[in-house]
Amino acid sequence: MGKTAFVFPGQGAQYVGMGKDITDNFKAAKLTYEEASDVLGLDMKKLCFDGPEEELLKTENTQPAILTTSVAILKVLEELGIECQMTAGLSLGEYGSLVKSDVFAFGDAVKLVKNRGKYMQEAxxxxxxxxxxxxxLEKQPLQECINSCRQYGIVEAANYNSPGQIVISGEVEAVKMAVKKAVELGAKKAVVLPVxxxxxCSLLKPAGERLKADLESLEIHSPKVPIVTNAEAKILNCKTQVIPSLVDQVSRSVLWQDSIELMIKNGMDTFIEVGPGKTLAAFIKRIAKNFDVKVNLYSIEDMKSLKDLIPNY
Structure with a gap:
């Protein structure tokens, strides 16, 4: 067996019913939902298992809901003795990594991401x-496309997800012009996202500043498991880097492809996506193929996927 990395999904992975199956079968998962409900004064089980979807889709609910589901599944993996040697999360998912590494307590993290969602929405x-x-479209032509559309307003690269899968962000007119131009430059597809x-992007800097004040009131520890950060695609190895990294992350590009390549270079050959959806596994598959390495991929979100994983550990 090589080395295992846990990766945690970000916003967009949510769906009504997420986490229910595992929670019905494991007390550790149930207790995680109960803790989140107590901390937030919000029935987290009801929100995740029953919706309604429009409540779940509100950013300030989506973020704690995904984090709670991911951590509930994480607790089950830990109980089964499945561990990781490195961890990362996509945007919001980075908070799952921070909980995994004992950088801060789950109760603090879930409160933080509820506020983070609210600040991002209000910015x-x-x-x-x-x-x-x-x-x-590759990075270089995309950057040219962005540069040429800046005359219409703010437009920036938000997520470098995998080869040929980049998300842009900014003001409406500038982003729409960039979508049009990207197609002219040979993009297979360019679509506005339902967020x-x-x-x-830099429009969210005020949200980062508000988040900073919350982070400064928390007890923060150095990571027990190495975390690869979104903002720099580097290993976070001391607690003084935590706050600047999370503040930057709100308004800077998510360097997901670079993060996964770094993990592969560090010997990670098994990636376990912990939480709702299978998006990260799809990204990692493309990144590994582009990098010409073979990796094992698992997305753990229910009893079936959990049972498929267990024989390998």
């Missing part, structure tokens, strides 16, 4: 900013 008035996914704010 930009509704209708001012959007995001779009650009498929099949409520332009995440991971």
């Amino acid at each position: 930009v008035p509704q209708g001012v900013g959007i995001m779009a996914a650009i498929l099949g 409520s704010a332009p995440f991971h």
